Amino acid sequence: MTRQPLILHGDAAFMADPFPSYATWRRRAPIHRAVTPNGSAAWLVTRYLDVRRCLVDPRLSLDKTNSRSGYRGLPLPPALDANLLNMDPPQHSRVRRLVSTAFTPRRLRRLEPSIRRHTVDLLAAADTDGRIDIVGEFAFPLSLHVIATVLGVPQGALGAFQGWAEALFVPHSTDRFTVGQAVNQIDALVRALVNDARSRHATSLLGTLVTARDHGDRLSEDELTSLAFLLLLAGHETTAHLIGNAVLALLERPHHLASLRARPGLLPVAVEEFLRFTGPNPYAIRRFALDDVQIGVVRVPAGDTVLLGLASAHRDPDAFEDPDTLRFDRTDNTHLAFGHGAHYCLGAALARTTIRTAIGALIDRYPRIELESAPGALQWRPSFRSRGLVRLPILVERH
Numbered sequence: 001m002t003r004q005p006l007i008l009h010g011d012a013a014f015m016a017d018p019f020p021s022y023a024t025w026r027r028r029a030p031i032h033r034a035v036t037p038n039g040s041a042a043w044l045v046t047r048y049l050d051v052r053r054c055l056v057d058p059r060l061s062l063d064k065t066n067s068r069s070g071y072r073g074l075p076l077p078p079a080l081d082a083n084l085l086n087m088d089p090p091q092h093s094r095v096r097r098l099v100s101t102a103f104t105p106r107r108l109r110r111l112e113p114s115i116r117r118h119t120v121d122l123l124a125a126a127d128t129d130g131r132i133d134i135v136g137e138f139a140f141p142l143s144l145h146v147i148a149t150v151l152g153v154p155q156g157a158l159g160a161f162q163g164w165a166e167a168l169f170v171p172h173s174t175d176r177f178t179v180g181q182a183v184n185q186i187d188a189l190v191r192a193l194v195n196d197a198r199s200r201h202a203t204s205l206l207g208t209l210v211t212a213r214d215h216g217d218r219l220s221e222d223e224l225t226s227l228a229f230l231l232l233l234a235g236h237e238t239t240a241h242l243i244g245n246a247v248l249a250l251l252e253r254p255h256h257l258a259s260l261r262a263r264p265g266l267l268p269v270a271v272e273e274f275l276r277f278t279g280p281n282p283y284a285i286r287r288f289a290l291d292d293v294q295i296g297v298v299r300v301p302a303g304d305t306v307l308l309g310l311a312s313a314h315r316d317p318d319a320f321e322d323p324d325t326l327r328f329d330r331t332d333n334t335h336l337a338f339g340h341g342a343h344y345c346l347g348a349a350l351a352r353t354t355i356r357t358a359i360g361a362l363i364d365r366y367p368r369i370e371l372e373s374a375p376g377a378l379q380w381r382p383s384f385r386s387r388g389l390v391r392l393p394i395l396v397e398r399h
Helices: 012-016 019-028 048-055 091-103 105-126 134-151 161-169 179-200 205-214 221-251 254-262 264-278 348-365
Strands: 031-035 041-045 131-133 287-289 293-295 298-300 305-308 368-371 393-397
Touching: 041 048, 048 305, 091 105, 091 205, 091 221, 105 131, 105 134, 105 348, 131 134, 134 161, 134 205, 134 221, 134 348, 161 179, 161 221, 179 205, 179 221, 205 221, 221 254, 221 264, 221 348, 221 368, 254 264, 254 348, 264 348
Parallel strands: 041 305
Antiparallel strands: 031 041, 131 393, 287 305, 293 298, 368 393
16 A cells, blocks of 8 residues: 555546556555545545445445545535435435336336437537537437436526536536535425425426425425435536546547447447447545444544545556457456446436437437547546536538
């Protein structure tokens, strides 16, 4: 283990290609002392098997009240913070059950036609001059449409949400909002959506959660608003950036793009490989040791913060053959992009469907797709929390 703590960067230059650093960290040790961009101390786990084990270790808690090491996360009020990413069983199990019915295969099949229609509509609206910003004009509007449909909230209600969310993921990246202002705006929006669903006696997912709060007494008011917030944030952020990252990976590898054109049936396998190879989440949600926990060669003291390096684990040669190569013939792809165990992402199937539909429609609609500029000219978000592009301008040619 290195004596000096690792400095976990979130700047754009690092995020453009963090994988050599991850490889160095893996070779040196399975776990390192580290410092996050906001100065919080943490332990970083770098290797696949250790990360997988830690994801299901009950001694590692998501509840940040168990932190004793000065952890500083997003400054969220209770109305946004009492969510599944800050809960352990049995509270986590209780709340998760209430929302899991929205993500059944049957509901997903009913949603697919809407996703396909909106995908085509977005492309048609964006390609009027033969140019599309895949991130801003396609991926984010699509993912917001999908989560609005799932929640059953008015599509127009989420117009400003992405700008507020950006301020959370990339502090100081915009002069439009401070983090505090963004949190206040999101808080007001979520409360308004909940109150609207309540007044209309809505039968949507959000309406069902309101009923669970008001009539079943199975949610507190903070749990209700926090759950709505989490579904909005997690339901669009990861999906949108994975679409952008995947399209870039294809355009940098024309033979892979040609493979998908020739064999559209490869798309489900390709999506799994995109999740492993260029997933937008460098780390799983932080954990806190309930007791002294042995991880690799280190005994992590109770109360310390533990970060699980998903992106590093996904390039671990002990877990994946030829891990630094994008391969659509991979048979060992047990990636951890959606987590593992009790906290496995509820919306995983929905995200897969959205990503597969988006990439499939893009390939089907345009026989020619290419980057507008060289890959080196692209700007990555300066974010420690997620890896994604600011913009991805492409040139397209229709049939």
